[in-house]
Amino acid sequence: MRIKLINPNTTQRMTDAMGRCAREVAALGTEIVAVSPTMGPRSIKAITTRHSRRSGCSPKSRRAKSRASTAT
Numbered sequence: 001m002r003i004k005l006i007n008p009n010t011t012q013r014m015t016d017a018m019g020r021c022a023r024e025v026a027a028l029g030t031e032i033v034a035v036s037p038t039m040g041p042r043s044i045k046a047i048t049t050r051h052s053r054r055s056g057c058s059p060k061s062r063r064a065k066s067r068a069s070t071a072t
Contacts, residue, residue, distance in 0.1 A: 001029065007036040009044050 005022050007015040019034030026032055
């Protein structure tokens with residue numbers, strides 16, 4: 001099996017790290033191909049972090065919601 005891991009930002013160091021992590025947990029015989037675009041943002045963390053907090057997906061926002069629900 002071949003899995004293409006697509007890092008949407010252009011930071012090759014992060015793409016390489018993601019590829020290493022994926023290879024560590026992939027099933028025997030699975031090929032991981034980690035790629036990133038040649039142009040675009042170096043990092044999109046700030047965008048996804050803001051979105052995650054608004055949507056309640058980040059661990060920090062889930063903890064805050066949990067604390068608020070137990071305080072009542």
